[in-house]
Amino acid sequence: MKNFDLKKFLADRSVPIMFIIICLVCIPLSGFSTSYLFNEIVTRVARNTFLILSLLIPIMAGMGLNFGMTLGAMAGEIALIFSSDWQIWGIPGVVLAMILSIPISILLGALCGTLLNMSRGREMITSYIISFFINGIYQLVVLYMMGPIIPILHESIKLPRGYGIRNTVSLLNLRQCIDNLISVNILGVKIPVLSFIIIIALCLFIVWFTKTKLGQDMRAVGQNMEVARAAGINVDRTRVLSIIISTVLAGFGMILYLQNMGNIATYSSHSQIGMFCIAALLVGGASVDKASIGNVFLGVILFHLMFIVAPRAGTVITGDSMIGEYFRVFISYGVITLALVMYEAKKHKKKKMKDGGDNEE
Amino acid sequence: MKNKSFLYKTILVILLAAICIVMIYIGRGHTLYFDNKSMEINGKVVDAPYRTKVFVKGKEVANLNAGDRGMSIWIGPTAHIDLEVTSVKGGDKKNISYKVKLPREYDGVVINLVGLMNEAPYDSYISEFIPLATAVEPVEEEVIVDEMGELGLGEE
Numbered sequence: 001m002k003n004f005d006l007k008k009f010l011a012d013r014s015v016p017i018m019f020i021i022i023c024l025v026c027i028p029l030s031g032f033s034t035s036y037l038f039n040e041i042v043t044r045v046a047r048n049t050f051l052i053l054s055l056l057i058p059i060m061a062g063m064g065l066n067f068g069m070t071l072g073a074m075a076g077e078i079a080l081i082f083s084s085d086w087q088i089w090g091i092p093g094v095v096l097a098m099i100l101s102i103p104i105s106i107l108l109g110a111l112c113g114t115l116l117n118m119s120r121g122r123e124m125i126t127s128y129i130i131s132f133f134i135n136g137i138y139q140l141v142v143l144y145m146m147g148p149i150i151p152i153l154h155e156s157i158k159l160p161r162g163y164g165i166r167n168t169v170s171l172l173n174l175r176q177c178i179d180n181l182i183s184v185n186i187l188g189v190k191i192p193v194l195s196f197i198i199i200i201a202l203c204l205f206i207v208w209f210t211k212t213k214l215g216q217d218m219r220a221v222g223q224n225m226e227v228a229r230a231a232g233i234n235v236d237r238t239r240v241l242s243i244i245i246s247t248v249l250a251g252f253g254m255i256l257y258l259q260n261m262g263n264i265a266t267y268s269s270h271s272q273i274g275m276f277c278i279a280a281l282l283v284g285g286a287s288v289d290k291a292s293i294g295n296v297f298l299g300v301i302l303f304h305l306m307f308i309v310a311p312r313a314g315t316v317i318t319g320d321s322m323i324g325e326y327f328r329v330f331i332s333y334g335v336i337t338l339a340l341v342m343y344e345a346k347k348h349k350k351k352k353m354k355d356g357g358d359n360e361e
Numbered sequence: 362m363k364n365k366s367f368l369y370k371t372i373l374v375i376l377l378a379a380i381c382i383v384m385i386y387i388g389r390g391h392t393l394y395f396d397n398k399s400m401e402i403n404g405k406v407v408d409a410p411y412r413t414k415v416f417v418k419g420k421e422v423a424n425l426n427a428g429d430r431g432m433s434i435w436i437g438p439t440a441h442i443d444l445e446v447t448s449v450k451g452g453d454k455k456n457i458s459y460k461v462k463l464p465r466e467y468d469g470v471v472i473n474l475v476g477l478m479n480e481a482p483y484d485s486y487i488s489e490f491i492p493l494a495t496a497v498e499p500v501e502e503e504v505i506v507d508e509m510g511e512l513g514l515g516e517e
Contacts, residue, residue, distance in 0.1 A: 087468055090436045092388020099381050143504060154468075159502055167504060173390050173434065267504060 014342075015335060016285045019302040022331075026306065026313035037308065038189045044304040045297070046179060046195035047260040051253030052277045052296045053202050054246050059291045060210065061242035062222030065278045068112040068127035068243060072250025073270035074138045075104035079251070080258055081142070081169055081266070085152050089173035091181065094259050101251035108134060109247030113240030120225075124288070124340075131274060142266060165266050175262035195256065202249070203293050218242050222289070275336070279303060282339040289343070306331060387437055391463050393417075394432050394471040394490050395442075397425035402481045409475050411450050416443040425474075438463060444474065461487070 010017065027037070051069070058066040079100035083093045112130050119126040146152050147163030157169050179192035209215045217238045220228040229235050254273065258264055281291055283306075284299020307328050314324020395415050399408045409427040416422065418441070423431020440461045447454050459477055463470050469490030476486025 086385065087390045088385055088388035089390030089434070090388060092384040092436070093390075096381055096384040096388060099377050099384070102377065159504070161501060164504070166502060173436075 013285050015283055015339060016298060016302060019283050019306060019335075023302060023305045023309065026309040029316045030309040030312035031316070032309065032312065035188045037305070040308050041301055041305060042189055042191055043260070044307075045300050046192045046199070047257050048277070048280065048304065049199045049296060049300050050202060050256050051250060051273065052281050052300055053199070053206065053293070054249035054253050055277060055281055056206055056291055056293070056296070057209070057218065057249075058242045058246045059286070059289065060215070060222055061218040061239055062225070062289065063116060063127075063239060063242055064124040064288045065281070066127055066243065066246050067124060067274045067278065068109075068116075068130050069246060069250035069277065070131035070270050070274040071108040071112055071134050072101075072105045072247035072252075073254040073273045074134060075101040075108060075247070076251040076254030076258070077264055077266070077270055078104055078138075078142070080171065080174075080255060080264055081146070081152075081157070081165060083174070084169055084171060084264075085154050085157055087154075087173075090177045093174045094178060094255060097255050098252050101255065102248055105248040105251040106244055109244035110240060112247065113243035116243060117236045117239055128274075135271065138270075139267065167266055169264040169266055171258060171262050171264060174259045176260055178256065178259055195260075198256065206293065214238070214241065275333075276303075279331075279333075279335050282335050287339060287343050287346075389438065389463075389465060390434060390436050391440070391467065392432060392469045392490065393435050393440060393442075393463075394430055394469060395423050395425060396471060396473045396475075397427060397429050397431075398473060398475065399427070400473050400475050400481065400486070402476060402479050402485070407475050407479050410446050410448045410478075411452070412447040413474055414445040415474075416445070417441070419443075435463065438465070440472075442472075444478070446478065463487075464489070 051073075054069055054072065055066055058064065076097065079097040082100055083097040086096075088096050112127060112134075115130055116123045116126055141150070143164040146165050147158055152158055152165070157166055158164065159166055176192075178198070179195050182193040182197075184191050184193055210219065217228070217233045218241075220231065220233055221235050221238045225235050228238075254270065257273075258269065280299040280303035281295060282299065283303045284295035284297070286292070286295035286299065310328045310331070311321050311324030314327050315321040317323070395413075397409045397413045399406055401407075411427060413425045414421055414423070415425065415431055415433070417433045417435065422433035423429075425431050440463055442459045442461060444457050444459065445454050446457065457478065461472060461477065462483075464487065467489040469492075471488045471490050473481075473486040473488075475481075
């Protein structure tokens with residue numbers, strides 16, 4: 001039997017442990033009731049988990065953390081703008097938006113995947129920059145082309161100047177239609193059952209997908225591209241497909257997220273979604289090359305628990321709620337930096353050990 | 362093999378397009394305005410009942426005295442409305458159910474309940490709701506673009 005190495009165990013889980021400690025300190029300071037915290041956590045898990053799950057497939061294919069999921073989020077938003085403009089309400093509006101987002105997501109995902117293949121080894125920074133680039137195009141489309149070129153029927157969602165979409169598009173008639181369709185109330189905590197069924201279905205899809213031929217190919221590509229190529233796998237195509245699937249899922253996730261929120265902040269909803277989803281995944285103990293469904297759930301709970309309690313705890317400690325706001329933003333960026341540094345350090349250490357072993361031989 | 366794959370993809374695209382069309386058909390939302398107002402039917406003025414309660418999906422959405430207007434929302438091409446009508450003060454209540462086909466092109470649909478109850482021609486009791494034009498000049502809206510994520514995530 002292998003000896004349990006406590007040091008390794010703690011080192012591997014340093015980020016979630018750090019967050020558990022932060023939450024344990026902040027919860028009593030915040031003074032929130034247990035039922036309030038449970039309610040908030042359940043709402044946020046239902047709202048965000050789908051988006052975070054969309055990150056798993058590119059990690060499996062060795063593409064790292066897909067900052068390009070923002071592209072899918074933009075596709076979802078464009079689809080919701082159409083759905084809202086055509087006055088398609090309720091569940092049909094959500095389904096329509098999901099279907100409309102698919103071609104946009106596929107197009108953007110294929111573009112992103114192709115560019116990432118050209119910048120092999122620097123996928124994360126490239127996908128991050130691509131998201132800024134596409135954000136510019138998104139703004140061009142939504143701010144200038146919607147109205148004069150792309151027909152928008154309702155004046156209420158157009159800017160007063162007659163073209164472009166307003167800062168906020170109301171989704172009042174879609175708001176929480178999925179969350180409320182099947183929901184139960186347990187001890188004052190509202191559980192959106194249908195949202196959780198959708199999330200579980202996606203989890204099952206991911207588990208099933210990893211066992212398919214394409215899933216196995218992605219895993220092989222993620223482990224070693226050269227070996228995968230030698231085994232006859234079309235590496236480039238497999239990598240592009242992983243990004244396309246991730247982008248499509250991110251589009252769906254954004255639609256579910258926005259139906260929960262009840263409005264679209266047209267020019268800002270998507271901008272940081274990738275950053276926060278990646279931060280949540282890393283908080284759950286995932287790394288650049290390894291992530292599981294368990295990491296997603298742990299991450300979303302811990303990250304959002306911190307998001308809920310930190311501002312209030314910051315107010316109690318410093319008397320200024322802004323400190324708490326800054327703290328949580330600082331934590332989000334900090335955890336990504338920490339995870340990337342740890343990943344590089346580990347990789348460096350492994351390489352050093354391997355080189356040492358080769359020299360000994 | 363390639364042909365088979367192309368066939369599957371084509372079927373999938375057709376299926377998704379079909380679902381889109383169905384969603385656009387069944388998901389069209391309307392704001393319904395119920396008028397409990399007297400109206401002229403075949404040259405004869407029919408008075409509004411003393412009180413009409415309107416139920417949509419079993420939920421009371423309006424309790425209208427003569428001359429009142431109420432509103433609700435409806436998703437789909439045909440609205441199912443239940444009315445509880447009291448013709449005169451202290452009189453008996455009568456429950457009636459109606460299915461009203463809603464014009465697709467109208468966002469807001471005004472339904473005159475008196476016309477509906479008295480089987481007036483469809484066009485006479487259904488009309489488009491047109492909001493009153495305001496005299497205020499539209500104020501230009503400054504577009505806020507959050508590239509650096511200062512607005513946070515999902516904070517209501």
